[in-house]
Amino acid sequence: MKAFIVAAPGSAEQLVLRDISIPRPGPGEVLVRVKAISINPVDVKSRAGKGLYGRLKELDPLILGWDISGEVIQSESTEFAAGDEVFGMVNFPGHGQAYAEYVVAPAAHLARKPANITHAEAAASTLAALTAWQALVDHAKVKAGDRVLIHAASGGVGHFAVQLAKHLGAVVTGTSSSRNRGFVNGLGADRHIDYQTQDFRDATGKTDFVLDAIGGENAERSLDCIRPGGTLISIPSGLSEELTALAKSRQIDAYFFLVKSDGGQMQQIARLLQEGILKAHVFKTYPFDELPEAHEELEKGRTVGKIVVLL
Numbered sequence: 285m286k287a288f289i290v291a292a293p294g295s296a297e298q299l300v301l302r303d304i305s306i307p308r309p310g311p312g313e314v315l316v317r318v319k320a321i322s323i324n325p326v327d328v329k330s331r332a333g334k335g336l337y338g339r340l341k342e343l344d345p346l347i348l349g350w351d352i353s354g355e356v357i358q359s360e361s362t363e364f365a366a367g368d369e370v371f372g373m374v375n376f377p378g379h380g381q382a383y384a385e386y387v388v389a390p391a392a393h394l395a396r397k398p399a400n401i402t403h404a405e406a407a408a409s410t411l412a413a414l415t416a417w418q419a420l421v422d423h424a425k426v427k428a429g430d431r432v433l434i435h436a437a438s439g440g441v442g443h444f445a446v447q448l449a450k451h452l453g454a455v456v457t458g459t460s461s462s463r464n465r466g467f468v469n470g471l472g473a474d475r476h477i478d479y480q481t482q483d484f485r486d487a488t489g490k491t492d493f494v495l496d497a498i499g500g501e502n503a504e505r506s507l508d509c510i511r512p513g514g515t516l517i518s519i520p521s522g523l524s525e526e527l528t529a530l531a532k533s534r535q536i537d538a539y540f541f542l543v544k545s546d547g548g549q550m551q552q553i554a555r556l557l558q559e560g561i562l563k564a565h566v567f568k569t570y571p572f573d574e575l576p577e578a579h580e581e582l583e584k585g586r587t588v589g590k591i592v593v594l595l
């Protein structure tokens with residue numbers, strides 16, 4: 285089968301197409317013929333020698349990618365049978381090996397693909413959707429009436445987070461540039477802030493929860509608009525000791541978490557996709573042999589929703 289391996293940490297040119305053997309599923313696993321793969325900032329960071337590269341660098345071959353949708357070809361699990369269409373985030377934060385024509389996945393990381401969405405939409409609704417789910421539902425426990433601020437509301441995580449927060453009954457503000465105002469409002473946001481012309485601290489009252497997908501100074505400034513007892517989750521990287529101490533002094537719970545594969549949560553996401561409560565926005569698609577170009581597009585930082593590679 286064809287797979288993209290990381291020849292060395294660096295630019296997208298280091299993603300090299302190779303012929304390797306089709307992997308074999310072990311107990312509790314399935315072999316999936318991949319129909320669509322979604323690309324995330326962590327893919328790009330890891331390819332460049334950051335992100336998860338440190339954890340994975342001893343692996344040979346190192347195959348990046350975690351988000352797939354496809355068809356089960358062989359099942360060694362009781363959950364799925366050959367012919368089932370499935371999607372999920374495979375082995376995150378481990379070796380996903382999703383940049384390939386066939387992927388072995390633990391059945392416990394997958395859910396059935398809803399029949400009313402495409403493989404591209406399903407692949408798009410994995411790492412980003414799970415991150416939104418784990419942030420809002422597991423960690424922040426967002427409930428009806430909560431005031432929620434979602435940064436980068438037009439991005440992969442943000443566009444799911446806005447929809448999910450609305451579904452949970454929150455009052456939602458989303459930030460993006462003015463270019464994506466219509467998109468963010470269309471997701472159901474109650475308010476939009478253009479971060480290029482407005483200081484979000486002036487434009488929001490005290491909020492219960494902020495999801496920060498930008499990091500650095502944006503995380504620090506976010507503390508100014510959270511009420512005592514509220515929560516800041518910043519997902520790009522760990523928070524500095526100074527910021528954590530500042531948050532604590534204001535009785536704000538501020539932290540970073542790393543999303544984890546979870547088939548049970550994928551099933552909940554599948555149900556919301558089936559019911560039309562969640563919808564993936566596929567910004568651009570690329571054929572498999574142009575996967576490096578998909579990396580270059582994501583690196584521009586202007587993605588609206590998700591970038592997907594089709595097989």
Ligand SMILES: NC(=O)c1ccc[n+]([C@@H]2O[C@H](COP(=O)([O-])OP(=O)(O)OC[C@H]3O[C@@H](n4cnc5c(N)ncnc54)[C@H](OP(=O)(O)O)[C@@H]3O)[C@@H](O)[C@H]2O)c1
Pocket residue numbers: 324325326411412415435436437438439440441442459460461462463464479497498502518519520521541542543582585586587588589
């Ligand atoms: N910890 C975890 O488990 C976890 C999980 C998923 C993602 N992440 C991290 O979270 C970050 C976001 O991921 P993503 O997939 O959502 O990224 P993404 O899709 O690449 O985000 C792109 C979006 O960000 C918006 N944006 C850029 N700068 C902004 C700013 N200063 N304020 C508001 N919006 C801004 C852009 O809108 P405009 O074009 O309008 O500016 C664009 O639509 C990445 O660092 C990623 O690695 C972490």
